[in-house]
Amino acid sequence: MAANTLWLNETLPEITHTPYETALAEADAAVWFPKRICLDRLDGAGEAYTVSETADSCIISGNDAGLLYGVYAVLTAWRAGRPIPVGHHAPAYALRMLNCWDNMDGSIERGYAGRSLWFDHDRVEYDPERIRCVASSLASVGINTVCINNVNVHESALSLIDGQLDEVAKLAALFRAYHIRLLLSVNFAHPYIAGLESADPLDPAVREWWAKRADLVYAKIPDLAGFLVKADSEGRPGPYTYGRSHADGANMLAEALEGHGGVLIWRCFVYNCRQDWRDRGTDRPMAAYEHYHPLDGQFADNVILQVKNGPFDFQVREPISPLLLSMPKTNLALEVQLAQEYTGQQIDIYSMPGMFRETWDTMGSERIMAAAAVSNLGNDRNYTGHPFASLNLYAFGCFAWDPASDPETVTRDWIHLTYPALIPGDADRLLELLMRSREVYEKYTTPMGLGWMITPNTHYGPSPEGYEYQAWGTYHRADRNAVGIDRTRKGTGYTAQYPEKLQDLFENPDTCPENLLLFFHRLRYDAVMRDGRTLIQRLYDDHFEGAEAVAKMAEVLQCLPFPQEDAQVIRERIQAQIRNAQEWRDVINTYFHRLSGVDDARGRRIYD
Ligand code: GCW
Numbered sequence: 322m323a324a325n326t327l328w329l330n331e332t333l334p335e336i337t338h339t340p341y342e343t344a345l346a347e348a349d350a351a352v353w354f355p356k357r358i359c360l361d362r363l364d365g366a367g368e369a370y371t372v373s374e375t376a377d378s379c380i381i382s383g384n385d386a387g388l389l390y391g392v393y394a395v396l397t398a399w400r401a402g403r404p405i406p407v408g409h410h411a412p413a414y415a416l417r418m419l420n421c422w423d424n425m426d427g428s429i430e431r432g433y434a435g436r437s438l439w440f441d442h443d444r445v446e447y448d449p450e451r452i453r454c455v456a457s458s459l460a461s462v463g464i465n466t467v468c469i470n471n472v473n474v475h476e477s478a479l480s481l482i483d484g485q486l487d488e489v490a491k492l493a494a495l496f497r498a499y500h501i502r503l504l505l506s507v508n509f510a511h512p513y514i515a516g517l518e519s520a521d522p523l524d525p526a527v528r529e530w531w532a533k534r535a536d537l538v539y540a541k542i543p544d545l546a547g548f549l550v551k552a553d554s555e556g557r558p559g560p561y562t563y564g565r566s567h568a569d570g571a572n573m574l575a576e577a578l579e580g581h582g583g584v585l586i587w588r589c590f591v592y593n594c595r596q597d598w599r600d601r602g603t604d605r606p607m608a609a610y611e612h613y614h615p616l617d618g619q620f621a622d623n624v625i626l627q628v629k630n631g632p633f634d635f636q637v638r639e640p641i642s643p644l645l646l647s648m649p650k651t652n653l654a655l656e657v658q659l660a661q662e663y664t665g666q667q668i669d670i671y672s673m674p675g676m677f678r679e680t681w682d683t684m685g686s687e688r689i690m691a692a693a694a695v696s697n698l699g700n701d702r703n704y705t706g707h708p709f710a711s712l713n714l715y716a717f718g719c720f721a722w723d724p725a726s727d728p729e730t731v732t733r734d735w736i737h738l739t740y741p742a743l744i745p746g747d748a749d750r751l752l753e754l755l756m757r758s759r760e761v762y763e764k765y766t767t768p769m770g771l772g773w774m775i776t777p778n779t780h781y782g783p784s785p786e787g788y789e790y791q792a793w794g795t796y797h798r799a800d801r802n803a804v805g806i807d808r809t810r811k812g813t814g815y816t817a818q819y820p821e822k823l824q825d826l827f828e829n830p831d832t833c834p835e836n837l838l839l840f841f842h843r844l845r846y847d848a849v850m851r852d853g854r855t856l857i858q859r860l861y862d863d864h865f866e867g868a869e870a871v872a873k874m875a876e877v878l879q880c881l882p883f884p885q886e887d888a889q890v891i892r893e894r895i896q897a898q899i900r901n902a903q904e905w906r907d908v909i910n911t912y913f914h915r916l917s918g919v920d921d922a923r924g925r926r927i928y929d
Contacts, residue, residue: 327458327704327711328738368465368500369411370394386465386500390722393461400741401734410723416584416625416654416691417721418466418504419459419714420549421698425470425477431660431780433667434699434706439469443477445488452495455698460499462718467501468693472551472588474508479515481505482538490541497544504546504586505538509570510558521563522573531577539581547583548574549627554591567591567612568619575621585621586654586693589613589628589644596794604806604813605794606632609644614818618650625691627654630680632815633795635663635695636772637763640827640837641683643818654691655684659713666781667697667706669898670758670874674716674728681724683823692721707894708887711739712755732756740883747881754877761874763836765867765902767909768860770840771797771805774909782901783908798843801916804856805843816841846917860913861921868906871899 370382370391380391390410398405422430427441438455439447459467469492470478481489482505493503512530513520521527538545552559552570560570567587575585592608609632620626626648631639635658645653657673657680664671694717697705705711712735719726732755736748743751766783767774773795776784788795797804808815809828816827827833827841835851838844846857854862875895883891907928914920914927921927 327454328461328715328735367411368415368463369409371409372405372407374405374407389460389500390463397461397734397738401737403734412463412722413724414689414691414721416466416546416693417464417718418468418546418586418654418691418693419464419696419698420468420472420504420656420693421696422471422473422660423469424475425480429699430471430473431658431662431695432699433661434697434704434710435701436699438698438700438704439492443480445481445485445492447492449495451700452492453498455704456496456499456501459501459714459718462715463722464718465501466504466546467496468504468506468549470506472506472549473555473557474506474511474551476514478506479508479511482507482511482534486538486541493542493545502544502546503542504549506549506551507574508558509550509552509560510562513558519563520558522560522565522569523563528573528576531574535577535581535583539583543581545581545583547578547585547623549586549588550574551588551590554588555594566616566619568616571624571626572619572621575624579621579623584623584625586625586627586691587620588656589626590634592794594794595792597792598790598796601813603794604808604815606639606808607813607815607818608632608794609642610647610818613644613651614647616651617648620651622652625652625654627656627691627693629656629658633772636770637664637759637766638770638836638840639772640770640823640840641680643823645684645689646820646823647818648688651688652690653688654693655680655689656693656695657717658695659697659710659717660695661697661710661713662780663775664759665762665898665901667710668781668894669762669901670707670709670755670895671713671762672709672716672732672755672758673713674720674726674731675756675759677716677720677726678728681720692717694721702886703890708739708883708890709755711735729756742884743881750877751881754874757870758874761867761870763867764863765871765905768839768863768867769835770837772840773797783905785909785912797839799913799916801918803843803845804913805839805841807843808841812843846913846919855919857913857917857919858922861910861925861927862923864906864910865925868899868902871895871902875899 367384368386368390370380370387372380372391380388382388382391394406423437423440425440425443427436429437438451439445470481496503510520512527517526517530551557553561560567571585571587578585589609591612592605593603596603628642628644632642633639661667661671697710697714715735716731719731733752736751773788774783774785776782777787798806810817816824830842833841844856848856850856850859878891878895910927
């Protein structure tokens with residue numbers, strides 16, 4: 322089967338100079354660039370490149386990876402109708418990672434684009450053409466690391482660093498052609514499962530086991546980026562079993578990798594997932610900070626703590642995780658989720674460039690040295706389920722390379738690359754639709770940072786009390802008068818985890834950003850919002866407006882000439898999104914109407 326591409330038509334075949342030049346020539350470089358494109362390799366390292374218009378050598382880098390990125394940048398600019406990016410370009414982070422939650426049986430945890438591209442039948446299995454296409458697309462936006470297996474490392478995945486190493490090494494070679502290194506999720510209890518008496522990180526036998534395992538792995542894959550670990554989280558094993566700290570656990574694994582130049586990435590998604598809903602003394606968003614802040618400075622140099630962008634779990638809107646702002650002596654990686662687990666599952670349209678802008682704007686920490694994204698890829702024909710979902714992957718790459726990226730430019734470029742045949746007016750309409758899509762989804766689901774009214778487990782569609790009496794720590798505690806949890810210093814004390822400026826901002830309902838009001842505050846339905854409406858009216862209005870906006874999106878999409886294969890998927894999915902938005906609107910409005918007894922001031926239909 323001929324492989325489809327993501328946003329670029331060119332899948333560059335190899336990594337030597339000549340094919341780059343050929344690819345550029347074939348892309349009709351002369352049209353936009355008066356000279357032959359030459360590539361010049363200087364001595365040196367690093368992924369940076371320089372594009373110059375004056376010298377004979379137009380793309381210069383000290384490294385083949387830099388040349389590759391330079392070529393793609395020039396191609397992208399050309400396709401997007403922008404001037405070529407003359408100047409010096411260096412990535413903000415050395416590690417720009419995709420985390421795939423692929424299982425060995427071919428399923429993908431929270432995957433919405435089909436099955437795994439590289440696992441099936443408990444083995445490594447793939448179509449090399451499709452791997453090349455994906456790798457080439459990832460490289461075109463500078464992604465240089467791919468974790469191929471789920472952070473929940475089930476028994477069958479233990480073989481990835483054992484019996485199936487040769488297969489993993491072959492896959493690594495395919496990615497390597499595009500300067501992408503693999504990363505592997507490992508199970509903290511692996512030595513114990515393999516027959517040792519424990520997995521205690523301070524047990525010398527355990528340390529030795531991991532050191533040997535790392536030697537074996539690196540003998541086959543010398544450029545492996547390292548290991549990724551989810552420990553003591555949602556039932557996964559970890560150092561707490563042995564009364565050890567997460568620094569003990571991470572450092573032990575880091576030591577095994579150090580001699581090979583590998584990094585140990587340790588996820589900070591740790592919280593009590595067996596909470597009693599009656600317990601008001603535990604506030605889940607506080608957990609990561611409570612676990613890790615006291616350990617600041619205790620991690621080895623080749624450990625990176627990977628922190629989700631928000632303190633909960635990839636809700637439609639969350640404030641920045643305070644942990645990202647409070648670990649001055651620890652290497653950190655930001656983790657975002659492209660897989661639209663809570664954000665429409667690649668059926669509903671939800672573009673993330675705006676969210677990336679906000680995240681990077683509030684983060685600004687010098688300790689962030691890597692960016693990771695939970696993948697939205699699968700083996701669907703178009704790789705991302707909804708063709709528009711590939712924008713999020715594209716945008717992640719852009720922001721991970723350059724956190725100063727502009728959401729509109731990124732979205733516009735992606736449109737030009739993906740749908741080159743759209744005339745300018747149509748491209749503008751698509752741009753506007755995509756740029757607004759997050760806000761629209763937010764309105765018909767859970768506006769103002771409320772979150773967690775989603776159907777448990779599947780995480781698609783409304784269920785206002787689905788999580789209310791469960792053990793996950795995800796409560797809104799709506800009653801007949803009010804909704805939300807007071808997370809100020811007078812409440813759970815969560816705001817105190819932020820640096821002073823943000824603390825003050827969030828603490829006060831008058832200064833708290835409106836789109837986060839119900840994340841930080843418990844408000845009465847008759848509370849008056851900044852524009853004079855009551856909270857309850859605002860809830861009704863947002864849900865009506867959100868659903869209406871989806872209907873309008875459908876009208877716009879109907880008029881845009883997409884290529885046939887995409888057109889059908891887009892048509893089907895917008896119809897599903899319309900139904901989803903109506904369901905959210907009606908269920909949530911009815912829920913609040915029944916609780917509060919307050920009618921919609923505009924007399925619209927609320928079902929009772
Ligand atoms: O949001 C939760 C998901 C789990 C996921 C977990 C995590 C991989 O529902 O499916 O497990 O986050 O990030 O580890």
